[in-house]
Amino acid sequence: MKKKIRKRSGNIIQFPGTSVRLEQQGQQALEEKRFDEAIRLYTEALRFEEGHQEEIKMALLIAYHESGSYDKGIELSREMLHAGEGRYFDVLDLQVLMLIQKRRYREVSDTLSALLEEGLPPDRYEHFAHLKALADRMSTKKEAALFKAEDSLQDKTMRLAELAKSDAGPFEEELIHIVGNRAEHPFVQTMAFGLLREIGTAKSIPVRKFHFEKMMIPAITDEAFRQPFFLAVIQCLEQAAGQNNPALAEQAVELVKHYQFLLHPFEPESSPEKWAEASLLKLKQMYEPAEEKKVDQAAAKVLDFMQELDEISAF
DSSP states (O other), X not given: OXXXXXXXXXXXXXXXXXXXXXXXXXXHHHHTTOHHHHHHXXXXXXXXXXXXXXXXXXXXXXXXXXHTOHHHHHHHHHHHHHHTOSOHHHHHHXXXXXXXXXXXHHHHHHHHHHHHHHOOOHHHHHHHHHHHHHHHHHHHHOXXXXXXXXXXXXXXXXXXXXXXXXXXXXXXXXXXXHHTOTTSOHHHHHHHHHHHHHTTOOSOEEEEETTEEEEEOXXXXXXXXXXXXXXXXXXXXXXXXXXXXXXXXXXXXXXXXXXXXXXXXXXXXXXXXXXXXXXXXXXXXHHOGGGOOOOOHHHHHHHHHHXXXXXXXXX
């Protein structure tokens, strides 16, 4: 039998089909959103392949973009543009998107200004003109701090509500500081965390609220009213009072929503059943103070924490 020809790449011996196999595995990893694995496989394929590196580099560039490895992606896109590798506008598009993610708006604006002046095909002009306009707005948007020293709680909540209707991206670092600052009002912290989730903050950040502290990634955290604990409490309330006393159950749901928003993204140190039970007890005590009944230790502990939340959340 004929011996298979082996090829050397540096100090590594390449077996026939190695590059193709790595490229196929990289494509599969990319399709399955295993971006770090795709990056590793495509990078390895480039060490062997000499014939169609452009295609592999383009796939690697997409993997860098999708994984959030923007610095490496920007560096690769520059190399490709300089060498004339890949489809020019596709490479440029990914580069611009990654520069925007890195908030390098002035660089985007300068690059696209020259490009738009030279003239672009009609099917590309509108897209890149839109990206330039976005970069121009973002580069001048953040002039002042998010809050002023004299801002009241109402001022802050209104400011964050306005920001939710526009773009909170330029204020990401300030929002991160807010959610990590226990001295900030929990209502404001929840709104800030929600904005970080909306703009897609994908890094792990410290969140400190009440006596809780945890590293969290806003982009992959559920919304306040989609948290499993909250949904379980609502179900318990429906089972306990939904049929017999729907008005009480409805009030309890609103009370639980209030506490959930204050605590988010944390959960009470209690079972959903006990949290629901304490919510109903609290309302009954409000309407029938003379008929207060003895409660067990776990429910009493929850009621004490609810009282703490009431005092802290008072506007």
